[in-house]
Amino acid sequence: xxxxxxxxxxxxxxxxxxxxxxxxxxxxxxxxxxxxxxxxxxxxxxxxxxxxxxxxxxxxxxxxxxxxxxxxxxxxxxxxxxxxxxxxxxxxxxxxxxxxxxxxxxxxxxxxxxxxxxxxxxxxxxxxxxxxxxxxxxxxxxxxxxxxxxxxxxxxxxxxxxxxxxxxxxxxxxxxxxxxxxxxxxxxxxxxxxxxxxxxxxxxxxxxxxxxxxxxxxxxxxxxxxxxxxxxxxxxxxxxxxxxxxxxxxxxxxxxxxxxxxxxxxxxxxxxxxxxxxxxxxxxxxxxxxxxxxxxxxxxxxxx
Amino acid sequence: xxxxxxxxxxxxxxxxxxxxxxxxxxxxxxxxxxxxxxxxxxxxxxxxxxxxxxxxxxxxxxxxxxxxxxxxxxxxxxxxxxxxxxxxxxxxxxxxxxxxxxxxxxxxxxxxxxxxxxxxxxxxxxxxxxxxxxxxxxxxxxxxxxxxxxxxxxxxxxxxxxxxxxxxxxxxxxxxxxxxxxxxxxxxxxxxxxxxxxxxxxxxxxxxxxxxxxxxxxxxxxxxxxxxxxxxxxxxxxxxxxx
Numbered sequence: 001x002x003x004x005x006x007x008x009x010x011x012x013x014x015x016x017x018x019x020x021x022x023x024x025x026x027x028x029x030x031x032x033x034x035x036x037x038x039x040x041x042x043x044x045x046x047x048x049x050x051x052x053x054x055x056x057x058x059x060x061x062x063x064x065x066x067x068x069x070x071x072x073x074x075x076x077x078x079x080x081x082x083x084x085x086x087x088x089x090x091x092x093x094x095x096x097x098x099x100x101x102x103x104x105x106x107x108x109x110x111x112x113x114x115x116x117x118x119x120x121x122x123x124x125x126x127x128x129x130x131x132x133x134x135x136x137x138x139x140x141x142x143x144x145x146x147x148x149x150x151x152x153x154x155x156x157x158x159x160x161x162x163x164x165x166x167x168x169x170x171x172x173x174x175x176x177x178x179x180x181x182x183x184x185x186x187x188x189x190x191x192x193x194x195x196x197x198x199x200x201x202x203x204x205x206x207x208x209x210x211x212x213x214x215x216x217x218x219x220x221x222x223x224x225x226x227x228x229x230x231x232x233x234x235x236x237x238x239x240x241x242x243x244x245x246x247x248x249x250x251x252x253x254x255x256x257x258x259x260x261x262x263x264x265x266x267x268x269x270x271x272x273x274x275x276x277x278x279x280x281x282x283x284x285x286x287x288x289x290x291x292x293x294x295x296x297x298x299x300x301x302x303x304x
Numbered sequence: 305x306x307x308x309x310x311x312x313x314x315x316x317x318x319x320x321x322x323x324x325x326x327x328x329x330x331x332x333x334x335x336x337x338x339x340x341x342x343x344x345x346x347x348x349x350x351x352x353x354x355x356x357x358x359x360x361x362x363x364x365x366x367x368x369x370x371x372x373x374x375x376x377x378x379x380x381x382x383x384x385x386x387x388x389x390x391x392x393x394x395x396x397x398x399x400x401x402x403x404x405x406x407x408x409x410x411x412x413x414x415x416x417x418x419x420x421x422x423x424x425x426x427x428x429x430x431x432x433x434x435x436x437x438x439x440x441x442x443x444x445x446x447x448x449x450x451x452x453x454x455x456x457x458x459x460x461x462x463x464x465x466x467x468x469x470x471x472x473x474x475x476x477x478x479x480x481x482x483x484x485x486x487x488x489x490x491x492x493x494x495x496x497x498x499x500x501x502x503x504x505x506x507x508x509x510x511x512x513x514x515x516x517x518x519x520x521x522x523x524x525x526x527x528x529x530x531x532x533x534x535x536x537x538x539x540x541x542x543x544x545x546x547x
Contacts, residue, residue, distance in 0.1 A: 178401070178405055178409055179412065181398070181401060182398055182401070182409050186398060188396070189392065189396040191358075191360065191381050192358060192360075192384060192390050193384065193409050193410055193412050193456070194384040194412040194460060195381055195409070196379075196381045
């Protein structure tokens with residue numbers, strides 16, 4: 001039981017990171033119907049910006065951890081969002097109105113470009129950072145096995161819940177969110193209502209990249225090591241999470257993220273950790289075969 | 305009527321859908337405070353003209369002036385923000401949004417204050433929408449969707465209201481209600497309306513002036529009453545069509 005609980009905590013933490021990235025996939029799919037395969041790289045860039053920002057603050061002699069966290073969080077979000085915006089502007093917008101596969105291929109190209117770009121600038125070697133948080137709460141103790149929720153895990157879970165709640169409000173309640181959903185449902189009509197569709201699409205990329213930046217910061221803190229290739233696998237898993245939850249669905253992306261995190265944690269705990277990726281991707285295959293719309297997705301046929 | 309200022313001026317406008325020429329040099333005028341109707345058979349290019357006025361597809365040739373400004377090559381959302389609202393072909397209600405959300409989307413083109421008053425005004429025109437405030441657009445009946453489409457257009461406080469076949473597929477009683485509201489909008493609020501219709505009888509009876517479009521060209525024009533009395537119009541557009 002104790003072991004189970006510990007894996008649950010670990011899985012939830014992992015799932016929070018996947019969920020934040022999955023939102024970017026699902027929103028971009030919702031509004032322009034393409035899978036942004038470069039989104040994993042945006043997350044990777046977020047992780048790098050976070051690590052660079054920590055290093056700069058360290059050199060500048062900022063000793064307060066909460067202060068450093070807030071500054072790094074903001075810097076990571078702003079710079080990563082700028083990357084997200086630029087990618088859309090350069091690689092996808094010129095191809096709008098082209099055949100369906102064109103932006104998809106462009107996304108794969110962008111993904112490869114960004115990996116190599118970071119590799120050139122930052123080198124191929126793994127970058128490491130010492131832990132910022134130590135310690136945590138002991139939730140229970142059972143036959144000498146201590147279930148702990150580290151302060152870092154708590155930080156990740158609380159921040160994710162807060163972001164997802166804020167984001168849901170943004171989409172459901174604000175004019176920007178309404179414009180976003182209007183473009184999702186009917187771009188031509190959205191324009192006829194006076195909505196700047198291009199700008200709304202840009203904002204979708206900016207918002208998705210901002211959330212991916214937070215995920216990047218989290219994994220920098222959680223794992224302490226990053227390299228230019230981390231976006232590939234994490235991106236694929238977040239994509240799997242988005243499909244599992246129902247691509248295009250915001251709550252689906254969150255649910256899918258948590259589920260993929262839990263599946264991975266439990267698989268690694270009770271079966272073979274070497275095959276945890278296989279477990280995650282088997283889920284993708286099963287979902288695509290048996291429930292292509294995902295858990296919370298709406299069926300494609302809607303206009304009668 | 306022609307003493308009123310010219311609000312919309314379409315001059316020799318051509319438009320294409322791919323290689324197909326949908327409009328072959330259309331010219332027409334709408335003066336402030338008028339109801340002008342454009343009638344014509346299915347496929348004549350009526351909806352294309354309304355969409356071309358809104359810049360999608362943009363005119364391939366000719367000019368479109370709105371309130372004296374050249375809007376021929378402007379982006380759709382900019383044209384709309386100048387004060388042209390459209391209730392388009394097929395109504396295009398956002399199906400997964402509630403009635404109130406659909407109406408709020410319509411305010412994008414208007415100033416942000418006074419939304420409550422605007423809502424009260426459209427609920428006054430279409431009381432049924434008030435009862436359906438939190439119902440999703442996709443679940444409304446055809447008539448309710450048409451009312452919502454017009455109400456959504458009005459929420460942008462347009463100076464020119466473009467209506468594309470508001471009677472299509474609706475029961476005669478609903479059609480009369482909608483045409484009643486269109487007339488009232490014009491009389492009570494001075495709203496300028498450009499109405500595209502296949503239902504020529506209702507449209508011509510309501511409009512001050514009318515144009516007839518066939519194969520992408522204007523073939524006749526005149527006052528609403530004059531066109532309604534014209535033998536050729538009766539033969540081509542009104543035979544058996546009086547609903």
